[in-house]
Amino acid sequence: MSRPEDTLPPDLFYNDSESRKYTTSSRIQKIQSDMTRRALALLSLSSPSLVLDIGCGSGLSGEILSQADDEGTPGGPHVWVGFDISASMLGVALEKEVEGDLLLADAGQGVPFRAGTFDAAISISAIQWLCNAESSEDSPAGRLSRFFNGLYASLRRGGRAVCQFYPKNNEQKKMVSSAAVRAGFGAGLLEDDPGTKNAKTYLVLTVGGGDLDG
C-alpha cells in the first residue's frame, strides 16, 4: 500500500469517503486513541488545560482530551482547539458535536495564535504531511519551520508538545526534529515498538526546558 502522503496532499486525500473510512475503521480508531493516550501520558498535564490539537481530523483525540481525569485523561477535562487542513474531516467532527473549537488551517502555514496561548499541544499522525511540498512556491523546510516557529511561540513557557508521526525514513525523522530544535524547542524522539511494522515515533518537545530523555 502506498503511503497516502506520497500520493495526494491531505486536503485532497481526505475527501468525504476517505474521511468516513478513516474514522469508522475501528482498528484505526483503536490505534489513534492508544497513541493519544500515550501522548497525553508524555504531556503529563495535572489540571484542566488549554490544548492545541494539530491535525485534529475528525476529533478522535479531541474526544479523549474532553474526558475527565477519572475517565482516564490525566488532568482532564481539557479545553482544546483543533486545526486540520481537511474540511471533510472537520465535517465529521462537527457531526459528532465535539467540544473543541475547530479551525480549517494548514499547519505548514504557521500557528495563528498569540504568544503563550496554550499549555500544551498534541498531534497524532499528522506532521509527516509537512514534509510534502504541495506547490512550487513552497518547500518542506519552509513548512516545517513555519509550523515549529509558530508552535513554539503559541505555547506558554514551560509548556510541552507531543507529536506522534510516521516518518518515511531516518532522514525525515532527523529533518523534523532538527526543525523543532531550530525553532527553540528542547526535543526528544521516543520510539515504541522500534523495528517492527507497528513502530510509533513520538517527538516530545519542551519550551524553555532542557532536552528530555528519550
Added chain:
Amino acid sequence: MKLLTLNFLTCARRTCKTSPSSFPLHPREAELEILESELNLVFLRNILPRLMWSELRGIGEELGLPSLPESPPSREDLVTKPSPAKPSSVTEPSSVEEEGGEGEEVPSQTAKDLHRLLLETTIKEGKLVCGNCGHEYAVKEGVANFLLPGHLV
C-alpha cells in the same frame, strides 16, 4: 468558535505578525449561538491570567453583549465559599472539588458569567477581520477558515 478562542487568535499572515492591530480579529456579521457546557472552575482559574481583558471587552461591545467591568476578576472572585451552616443539599451541584478535602468550591456568579461568555458564547456564522491587513476569515458552522492563498503565507 468560542469567544475564548477569539481572545487568542491572530491574523495568520506573516506580515501581520509584528503589528499589534492584527489582534484581536474583529467579528463582522456575526451570528452567535450559545452552546452549553459544564463549568470548570479549575480551567477558568488557569486561563484567567492569560486573557487579554480589554480586548475581550472590546469584542463583547462589537458583538452587542452586556458590557464587562473594566478590570478582570481575580481568581478569588470566581468562588463563593459556602457558609458552614448551610446544608450542602441546597448548594449548587458542582463537579469541581477542592483538593485537600475542604469540601466543594462553589462557582460564583462571576465565574458563571465568565464561563457563559468565554466557553458557551460562540460565533456560528460570519467573518473575522484583521485590523491590520483587512483580511477576512470566514466562519461557517462555527469553523473559521484560516487557509491562506499561497502568496499571503
